[in-house]
Amino acid sequence: MAGSNPGCGTTRTFKYQVRDQFGQVMLVYNMQLWDSIVTTSTNTCNLGGYNTTCAITNTGPCNVGTFADGTFNENLGICAPAGHLVSGGCITGCTTTADQTWNINGISLSGDVKNLSYQCDRSW
Amino acid sequence: MYTLLLATLLLQPIWALPPPPSEQGLQVKLRANLENYTVAAETFPQALTKVAAQFEIPMGIEWIRTSATQREIRRSWRHTTVYGVVESLVKSQSGYDFAIANGVIHVFPKGALMDRSSFLNHRINKFEAKNEFAGVLSYRLRELLKRTISPPLPSSPALGTAGSIATGAGDRRITFRLVNASVRQILDKLSLATDFRIWIVTYPEDRTLTETGFRRVASLYTSSSVADNEQPVWAFLRWGDALPK
Numbered sequence: 001m002a003g004s005n006p007g008c009g010t011t012r013t014f015k016y017q018v019r020d021q022f023g024q025v026m027l028v029y030n031m032q033l034w035d036s037i038v039t040t041s042t043n044t045c046n047l048g049g050y051n052t053t054c055a056i057t058n059t060g061p062c063n064v065g066t067f068a069d070g071t072f073n074e075n076l077g078i079c080a081p082a083g084h085l086v087s088g089g090c091i092t093g094c095t096t097t098a099d100q101t102w103n104i105n106g107i108s109l110s111g112d113v114k115n116l117s118y119q120c121d122r123s124w
Numbered sequence: 125m126y127t128l129l130l131a132t133l134l135l136q137p138i139w140a141l142p143p144p145p146s147e148q149g150l151q152v153k154l155r156a157n158l159e160n161y162t163v164a165a166e167t168f169p170q171a172l173t174k175v176a177a178q179f180e181i182p183m184g185i186e187w188i189r190t191s192a193t194q195r196e197i198r199r200s201w202r203h204t205t206v207y208g209v210v211e212s213l214v215k216s217q218s219g220y221d222f223a224i225a226n227g228v229i230h231v232f233p234k235g236a237l238m239d240r241s242s243f244l245n246h247r248i249n250k251f252e253a254k255n256e257f258a259g260v261l262s263y264r265l266r267e268l269l270k271r272t273i274s275p276p277l278p279s280s281p282a283l284g285t286a287g288s289i290a291t292g293a294g295d296r297r298i299t300f301r302l303v304n305a306s307v308r309q310i311l312d313k314l315s316l317a318t319d320f321r322i323w324i325v326t327y328p329e330d331r332t333l334t335e336t337g338f339r340r341v342a343s344l345y346t347s348s349s350v351a352d353n354e355q356p357v358w359a360f361l362r363w364g365d366a367l368p369k
Binding site: 046047049075 | 263290292
């Protein structure tokens with residue numbers, strides 16, 4: 001997630017579009033999708049886990065699908081423990097890096113893992 | 125292999141909201157006469173969702189995953205109404221009842237509406253949505269409930285969480301404010317505001333309580349049990365969506 005994230009509950013919103021191996025947009029309605037996230041090397045935000053698209057973390061599918069133009073929305077958010085995030089800003093800056101793997105229509109996109117960086121800049 | 129393209133930031137279309145079905149609109153649908161009607165389904169919840177889809181009825185289903193509710197159903201009716209079909213289907217399952225509230229038909233195990241151990245009867249002081257996707261709101265509601273149903277142990281280190289919630293077909297941005305509403309009412313609200321006009325809560329046959337006194341639920345999507353720190357879960361379906369096998 002690019003940029004700072006001032007305060008628990010703040011989210012960043014993205015829009016993705018699914019393309020095939022040739023780079024062509026897949027104009028397919030309701031391709032089932034879900035994601036899994038694992039922490040990589042840095043975790044100074046002390047994140048203990050992730051909530052992913054489907055209710056039971058890192059599993060799917062769960063009846064979330066693409067729009068007819070092959071797009072879907074993603075909302076990323078972070079809630080770090082006391083000492084880091086408070087309403088309106090961060091007491092101490094922190095960063096957690098994680099890998100996110102999408103699964104589209106039962107295919108794990110292991111060749112296109114998204115490197116996430118949850119970051120909260122010190123603002124106090 | 126597919127690739128994903130990060131296309132745009134913060135550029136979601138603003139969807140026009142269809143008018144939610146009113147209580148009166150639902151009553152009209154339920155009174156519709158049927159000369160002949162047949163439903164064939166692999167399970168009780170599948171029969172209910174088929175009827176809901178066919179007659180475009182918003183429905184909230186609470187069901188217990190037992191051998192009885194997972195039996196094949198093949199029923200036919202003559203000279204009845206949609207209400208009659210729903211009533212007949214529900215009464216054919218021992219221990220189930222139904223009620224109409226908030227423009228939604230609720231099907232549930234008898235006593236569920238008064239069951240204090242059901243998270244669906246838990247009241248939320250204030251639940252607000254400001255132009256947010258219902259999928260995100262459903263996530264937020266679940267996070268609120270998790271704090272009550274499976275609060276972190278006082279001795280556990282202060283860990284944070286991060287989330288990634290995808291939303292897509294059938295979802296919409298919505299705005300509303302509910303005060304002192306039950307979770308059941310909030311699910312109705314989310315359901316009526318989107319194309320996901322059916323919500324389902326699945327209970328395992330083994331009906332046990334969490335340490336905090338809430339009835340454990342199961343996942344519609346897996347037969348594996350749901351860990352306490354993942355409780356509760358629910359599912360949304362559009363009319364016509366297949367139930368998972």
